[in-house]
Amino acid sequence: MKLLLRRFSSDLHDTPYTAEVILETGTKINIDRANVDAVRSELIIDVPNDKVEQVSALFKQKGVEVRRLVKLIAWDEERCIHCGACISVCPTGVFTFDQAWTIHLDEEKCIRCDVCVKACPLNALASVD
Numbered sequence: 315m316k317l318l319l320r321r322f323s324s325d326l327h328d329t330p331y332t333a334e335v336i337l338e339t340g341t342k343i344n345i346d347r348a349n350v351d352a353v354r355s356e357l358i359i360d361v362p363n364d365k366v367e368q369v370s371a372l373f374k375q376k377g378v379e380v381r382r383l384v385k386l387i388a389w390d391e392e393r394c395i396h397c398g399a400c401i402s403v404c405p406t407g408v409f410t411f412d413q414a415w416t417i418h419l420d421e422e423k424c425i426r427c428d429v430c431v432k433a434c435p436l437n438a439l440a441s442v443d
């Protein structure tokens with residue numbers, strides 16, 4: 315499952331909280347996306363389903379806001395004209411054509427970069443909060 319982690323702190327760079335959670339839980343955590351500046355850190359991580367509770371609890375203990383990402387990208391199928399623009403820009407291969415040249419989504423692969431949202435000429439894609 316993907317988790318969105320947010321932390322706001324002036325001492326953000328003093329504590330390697332992600333590394334601590336990995337070591338303390340023995341969990342293989344995949345970092346899908348990271349936006350970090352001087353006082354704000356936002357990460358999307360992929361955690362094995364059987365470790366989600368434990369990992370979430372430990373991040374929260376460390377003052378990190380944790381949100382489960384159930385829906386990763388919103389696709390308005392009615393608007394979609396199956397032009398394929400999203401296929402060429404998506405860095406993780408979420409979109410594919412089937413044999414009838416119809417778009418399909420493998421949402422599990424999404425890292426919420428929002429590149430496809432900007433690229434879709436019909437505004438058929440939207441990020442989900």
Ligand code: SF4
Pocket residue numbers: 393394395396397398399400401417433434435436437438439
């Ligand atoms: S870019 Fe938009 S309209 Fe084109 S296939 Fe993707 S979702 Fe559909």
Ligand code: SF4
Pocket residue numbers: 387403404405406407408423424425426427428429430431
């Ligand atoms: S948000 Fe990024 S990763 Fe997700 S479907 Fe769009 S382009 Fe692909």
